[in-house]
Amino acid sequence: MSGTVSMKEPVCLVESDREGRLHVVPAAQDILNQIDQHVVVVAVVGLYRTGKSYLMNKLAGKNKGFALGATIQSKTKGIWMWCMPHPKQADHTLVLLDTEGLGDVEKGDEKNDNWIFSLAVLLSSTMVYNSMGTIDNHALEKLHYVTELTEHIKVKSGNGDEDESTEYMRFFPSFVWTVRDFTLELKLDEKAITADQYLENALKLKPGHSKNIQAYNLPRECLRNYFSPRWCFVFDRPADGEKMRRMEELTDADLEPKFVQQSNNFCTHIFTNAKTKTLKGGVKVTGRLLGNLAETYVAAIRSGQIPCLDNAVLALSEIENSGAVERARVFYQENMASFVVFPTETQEDLSDIHAQIEKEALAIFMKSTFKDENQKYQTKLMEVLQAEYQQIWEKNCQESKRKCESIIKRVFGPLEEKGSSAYTVPGGYNKYCTDLQMMIQKYKAAEGKGVKAEEVIQVYLDGLANLGQTILAADKSLSKAEQRTKEEEARREQVERERCAAQEQVRMLKSLQEDQNRTHQQHINQLKEKMEGDMRNATAEYQRVLDAKLKEQKDLLKHGFDEKARQMQSEIQDLKTQKYQEEKDSPSFMNKALNFVGDTAMMVLPGFLPKLGGLALKLVSKIF
Template identity: 60%
Template sequence: MDKPVCLINTDSDGKLCVQPAALQVLQQIQQPVVVVAVVGLYRTGKSYLMNHLAGKQTGFALGGTIESKTKGIWMWCVPHPTKTGTTLVLLDTEGLGDVEKGDSKHDTNIFCLAVLLSSTLVYNSSGTIDNRAIEELQYVTELTECIKVKSSDEDVDDSTEFVKFFPSFIWSVRDFTLERKIDGKDATEDEYLEFALKLKPGTSKKITSFNLPRECIQKFFPTRTCFTFPFPTAPEKMSTLESLSPADLSTEFLEVTKRFCKFVFDKSEVKRLKDGHTVTGRVLGNLTKMYVNTISSGAVPCLENAVIAMAQIENVAATQEGLEVYQRGMEKVKCSFPLELEQVSSEHQRLSSKATQAFMARSFKDTDGKHLKVLEVG
């Protein structure tokens, strides 16, 4: 892809919907995908980071005004720069807390989708990681109501399972001007993050409210790191950031940006389903469609159901793929008729084996062999 496309938008009724053009792009990607999503308040420079991950200066819309530029979730698929045979899928999300939009439920859904679809989640904020910044990450406290791990009619809290399936977490602090010191000593970026997430002792309502978002981040995202970015350039040039040359940007800002990109490329894992099955672009497209349809219907996405649904979709397609391999081969055999019965039988066996191999390469969780039997009968 030479530029991003809209993956998820809202329809005329205000409901989230998946864009067919983006699904077509994903359907063509047979490789495993590393999915990096960025979330955060609007106008905090999310798109700039994503453009750098794509290796481009422009692409995702930056905007130079107080308005939120990105709407919905936009996608950019590029070859992974360090993992051969892998596609890097970048998801730039609509800015949270847009005063013009004023729809907290919509923001929660966008945040929830970013968590569900990504293997690395980047949270972008501005200034410092203080109590206000953590309170602005209120969406993390709502995930227990927005995502289920297991399919159950009972209203049970299975959020302790989230850690097995949630993405790794990066907190990107933009326009950071403070010294990173704790108790008078220099602190690393990760130490700074952990200090900000430290819980207060006590059980009062005020302390419980203070601790809740910190507990959720610690519990749901045990793999987390932090990057603190200084101001990239002079304030009067910030509105034209995407057109500035490296010479116009702070060397320290460029150094942190380079470290950030290297970390994402080296540490971000391939996206996997609940059972560890590798997600390809095609599977990611089906997952996106399923999650968006579930949320738009007012239901809660379930990770267990996602695996079951993906298995059904992939196994039906795998059966069809196997049948096509067999049928194409037999058509070529027919062109060689007449043949001895022994030769036809030998070709049948060879093509049946090839069909089974094609099926096995795509199928997953066909534990009872139901779909393989369909292929063998077919």
């Protein structure tokens, strides 16, 4: 269950202080910060004492958790949160939000109610509105909060007076109206209808332009214009009055069978149809992002501003993108520390580990980054991981050098202890060469030398050259011609050692260059995949709203609202134009971003390679 949490009970997410100002509770935000999975957020709102908390407990699979209360007083204050692994969607967390009952006569704070309702809309992917009795004009009048949403939520950050109503449906949650203690038959004109049809019939508009008709139509138009899709569930009374006061103690066996079935149908629907929470642009929200989103909106409300979706996305992108770079860096650092055993036998061994962990670190970054203008944060990640890799490469070289020097000390120690005096006898030079070759073979046979094996032995043996020359000059058993032959053999061996050391460095350089190419390609591939996914999400977002608007237009025409249908045609055309323009601009925008990343990689990635390349070339030039 990596990346999620399973809470035993709900906690308060948003609370009011003594002055009535809203705050995000730090403990709740800490919980959300632990959730790297995408979240499905279901919020319930409604008048106080209508049984909202029961539905949330049912979704949580518990009898108790969210406070039910058994009196006429509202129990839930602020917004309470319960997180758990999603029962049907793998790698998703279900976040349940139970809100303070609206219209509490004891509280009498209409402003607070409006903000609670607005926050439920802003934070959820599915909003459940719970009411009692029937969906009639009286019930819709009580839902006046929806008519005031445009006063409490802005889509765009500009100060203009442009109409944003067509934008709300793109970013608002789906809507479920649950009707409790429903006693009517689901029939219309003597024909059986579904609960969804019951809701849509209740949202039918009246023709005319009088003040009364406008007031009648307003909440209905808002629900039709802001929320899609919409569903409805009706519930019989669960039990008699005495049992109703002990709901937390009752099991399904104690409740009316029809109510139990209706509750199960509701839960199944939510688990199946409630979608992942997304932001403007189709950005999928994680638990961590949800916590930051709540803080952003609540901070705006507390400062007297109107929460703005554009501003929220921009502010969150800065927070999330910076965090994404750091999380990717920590993942890379910790996993390289776990999997790399210094020194690696070859550079290729180190490169293979680096390639896999870098790929996973980049995926972690891509999963949560969004609105990364000009790939600013991706460039930063490239620089950060390159710096981390350089440190690891340098340590690998140092550890290899240290291990090689330790082996040399052990293997060649006897030779150094003897010194030249042990060999300054007739035939001493051949004895010296024999001992030296035996020790070289022991060194080569030793394991764990790493990437500097040839370079270190070459440097060491070069240091012994004077000793060999001294012993050779002192060996009176050799003629001048034989001494010259031996000197030539020693020079050839030295050149061979230098050649092997140079080849070792060239192999390392080649492997590091392949690392660069692989990194370059990974950044391009994963960015392309992400941008294609973002485009699909944005297209789906547009298409969902277009389908809803076309359906609404058809319904308006069917019921004689020709003028409204014509007005809606303008909205539909604007949406089509926006969708077409984004799809048209997407390929060039993507190519620009990919080219930018490619060009940036060519500047960022070389890093320490020129230094290494120069060393290798120097060694090669000595040979030839």
